[in-house]
Every structure is written in structure tokens, then in C-alpha cells.
Amino acid sequence: MRGPGQTVDVRGSLKRMQKIDNSEYQKRLAQLSEILEGIGRHVTELSKTRCPYKDRHDRCTAKFGCRNQRRGEGRVLLCVGDDKLDYRSAWESSG
Ligand code: SF4
Numbered sequence: 001m002r003g004p005g006q007t008v009d010v011r012g013s014l015k016r017m018q019k020i021d022n023s024e025y026q027k028r029l030a031q032l033s034e035i036l037e038g039i040g041r042h043v044t045e046l047s048k049t050r051c052p053y054k055d056r057h058d059r060c061t062a063k064f065g066c067r068n069q070r071r072g073e074g075r076v077l078l079c080v081g082d083d084k085l086d087y088r089s090a091w092e093s094s095g
Pocket residue numbers: 051052053054055059060061062066067068069070078079080081087090
């Protein structure tokens with residue numbers, strides 16, 4: 001049976017949890033927030049020019065035609081957009 005402040009490791013051994021140093025915890029939380037904010041800023045900037053249908057392997061996932069699409073192997077569509085244009089003007093819409 002586990003008591004307060006105790007954990008069980010992968011081998012089933014009972015261990016006492018280390019007390020958390022609140023200032024150290026706050027410092028690490030601030031570091032983590034800073035890292036996540038940086039990622040968020042980068043994503044926001046990237047989303048202004050990178051097409052949302054382009055995956056991380058530069059494949060197009062759109063279900064409509066686009067002049068930036070090129071045939072890859074099999075049924076794969078590749079995106080040759082340079083991420084510098086307003087990609088929305090390249091889309092072929094039926095409406
Ligand atoms: S081919 Fe067109 S729709 Fe597909 S990811 Fe590139 S810009 Fe977007």
C-alpha cells in the first residue's frame with residue numbers, strides 16, 4: 001500500500017518522493033513557458049505563409065486541385081509551393 005509522498009517504481013519498489021523545491025519548480029515552469037511561447041510564435045509566423053494543407057514532408061493533403069501540386073510516387077501529391085506566396089490564390093475552387 002502506498003502512503004502519502006511515496007511512489008512505486010517499475011520494479012514495484014516503494015520509494016519516497018522528493019520534496020519539490022517551490023522556487024526551483026517555478027523556475028522550471030518559467031523555462032518551459034518560454035520554450036512553448038517561442039514555439040507558438042514560430043508557428044504563428046509560419047502559418048502566415050505556409051499552406052495548411054502542406055504536411056511536414058512537403059506533401060499536399062488537399063482534396064482539391066492546386067497549381068502547386070505535382071505527382072509524386074503512387075498517388076502522393078507533392079507541394080512545390082515556396083511558402084512565400086499567398087497560396088490561397090493558387091487554389092481551384094468550384095464555387
Ligand atoms: S499544393 Fe497547394 S493546396 Fe497543396 S499544400 Fe501546396 S499550396 Fe497547399
